[in-house]
Amino acid sequence: MxxxxxxxxxxxxxxxxxxxxxxxxxxxxxxxxxxxxxxxxxNAQLTATGQIRTRTEMRAGQGTLQKLSDNHALFTSQRSRLNLGFTGYRFKVFTALQDVRVWGQDASSINRTTTEANNGVMLHEAWAEVMLNDTISSIQNLSLKVGRQEIAYDDQKVLGGLDWLQQGRRHDAIVLKFANKGWIADVGAAFNQNKELPAGTVYNGIPTAYGAGTNGIGTMYKSFQYAYIDKKFFFGDLSFLYFKDDFNKYTSVTSGVPAVTTITSGTGVWSRNTTGIYFNTTIKRKLNLTGSAYYQGGHDKDGRSIKANLASITSTLQVGRKLFVGPGVDYLSGDDGTKTVTASSDNNRFDPLYGTPHKFWGGMDYFYAASGFGKQGLLNYFFKAKYNMKDNLTFLLEVHGFEAANKLSNGTGGTRDSYLGTELDFIVKYNLTKMVNFEAGYSIMKATNSMASAQVKNVTTPDLSPQFAYVTLNIKPNFLAKK
Structure with missing residues (x-):
């Protein structure tokens, strides 16, 4: 004392x-x-929040066309998250532990000798951010963020958290962050290894749990480096993104009788470069315009030279106090379906990197999600409407017209009609409280024979009117909030 x-x-x-x-x-x-x-x-702040999100889904051709004779799928999945954060003097730390499972995939009582094959527990985020500028600095923010983290920018078309998926998306990375007087500038990098190694940096890129990338790519990057710059103006904001992801090189050798293909990882990487801009502007407080344009070059994960591009524009007009409507169009380049793809041929198929396909290309996830749809590119004509009936009740309606951006082969030397189908998405959102909300959705697709063709998806006697419906309960408690 x-x-x-x-x-x-x-x-x-x-x-x-x-x-x-x-x-x-x-x-x-x-x-x-x-x-x-x-x-x-x-001067220190502790946060403790959580999430229980259950989603019951009825799938009747969602994600991929199914046969007319196939039965519908019905299941409930659940995301359970515990988020802990702490802010101290010149640093922040945050962790998000999550468990993702389908109801019933685990036994209700597990024998001690049983090996759990469906382990959905994972560390979604775990990062620390160190403030490099002190409290008297004229710079708003200069910090270094290190660890497992979500990386999302702009409308999340090419880099996003992919929150629709129960498991979400995260990266093990380091990001230098700068913000001052309307400017934002981030520089980030990642370098992956399968495990601790005594020598070498060979990386097979095969994840142990969930699929990697978008568009059914199935392979994780070996490393990435990126730069993002955003400037806020009086009329909106304009941003620039450069993103380079690298894939471990490999060789494929077929030999023996019967023939066996052996894949051997080698040294070096194939690098893919994506460069583009995004803008967001509001005209006379009633009309909002967002758009983006990206070019993709370098080499894909198989070593093919890439020459691909994306262009998008979306309009939203406020009609009265509660109604928002607007058309838009997306263009993503693709391969010519009438030509044979070889190791030396160019890849003209734009891959939307690590974005959020569900948000843009239909609620049924046919394009740039987990399947191979979209290899001939995509033209997406859409019209969206949002009606805020009450402060806690919202209705959303989307109509999409999907068309291949390149030629589709009919298998006999000719071409097929490029129109793939029309999709209708209807969503209702209701907030019971600030922490408890419900969401329900229904989607139906009127597909064409071109969509069911061998060039797009080979299904005998396909169901050309697939449907999808879901109901979600989302509870996000704040454990330290005052009553």
Missing amino acids: EKIKTTLLNILGLGKIETQKVKISKSLICGITLSLISYNNA
């Missing part, structure tokens, strides 16, 4: 007075100590 008293007296400049035998009561010392502790706690 005497040491604490002496220290506090020195801090308060009362050391000399104490030497003059001024008595300080123990209660005063304790009060000052508690005040200092309270001051320190006020």
